[in-house]
Amino acid sequence: MSRQSIRRVLFDFDGVLAHYSHELRIAHLAQFAYAEHERVREVLFTSGLETEYDGGLIDTDAYLGRLGAGIGAVIDIETWIGSRVAGSRADDTVLRHIQSLDAGLQLGVLTNNGLLMAQAIPRIVAPMYPRFEGRVLCSGALRIRKPEPDIYRLALTQLGWNAGETLFVDDIFANVQGARSVGLHAETVTDGRSLGKVLRRYALI
Known part of the structure; x- marks a missing residue:
């Protein structure tokens, strides 16, 4: 063809x-959660959490729950979307x-x-x-x-x-x-x- x-x-x-930009997204979440920038990076990326979610290995509730627990704040869908928009x-x-x-x-x-x-x-x-x-x-x-x-x-x-x-x-x-x-x-x-x-x-x- x-x-x-x-x-x-x-x-x-x-x-x-x-x-x-990972960095802009991380900064947005860090500001929201009053968390250290590197702590957000560790929870979201270094831990493998994002890769698990991207591969469909965990559902959205589990993903947001683990992210929130890791950075010390409740992360709902709107907050997550806001951080992704901030980094894009x-x-x-x-x-x-x-x-x-x-x-x-x-x-x-x-x-x-x-x-x-x-x-x-x-x-x-x-x-x-x-x-x-x-x-x-x-x-x-x-x-x-x-x-x-x-x-x-x-x-x-x-x-x-x-x-x-x-x-x-x-x-x-x-x-x-x-x-x-x-x-x-x-x-x-x-x-x-x-x-x-x-x-x-x-x-x-």
């Missing part, structure tokens, strides 16, 4: 659609490229994040979110993470998409390789400029 046959584009989120910024150049895509081209998101990320994404990329609505898939829901080949198969099944007609873009080459292993067209994208080059190469803009 030729590059000109692409009918759908599946995007990674962090590092592609939006810039993401939509890429304006990417936004412009997406706005220039044909309205008939279906777009989706496949991200290595826990279930709550599906509620944060609409706030982070609000202007472009209507193009993705109903097609945002998180690894925590699929219970498997990129670059495992099965996550791409599950994503395609849930979306009802054909691999040969789908372009996948991610900022991590291992994830691109995983997508290619199941027949997806896949390219590495790290910013708006590289996304533009890929979209032009596939004759999408």
Whole structure:
């Protein structure tokens, strides 16, 4: 199938659609909980809690409970979303490229994040979110993470998409390789400029 046959584009989120800073997110939670910055980092990341949640190994209640207990504050869904929004910024150049895509081209998101990320994404990329609505898939829901080949198969099944007609873009080459292993067209994208080059190469803009 030729590059000109692409009918759908599946995007990674962090590092592609939006810039993401662990440090800003940690700072937001630390300020909320009156906790030390390094303590929040230890509980959220060093302990493996975030990875467990991203992989669907624990549910949202357990995740928020452990996070709150670890940093000494009650962390509810709105607080968590607020911290994720504080650490994320939509890429304006990417936004412009997406706005220039044909309205008939279906777009989706496949991200290595826990279930709550599906509620944060609409706030982070609000202007472009209507193009993705109903097609945002998180690894925590699929219970498997990129670059495992099965996550791409599950994503395609849930979306009802054909691999040969789908372009996948991610900022991590291992994830691109995983997508290619199941027949997806896949390219590495790290910013708006590289996304533009890929979209032009596939004759999408």
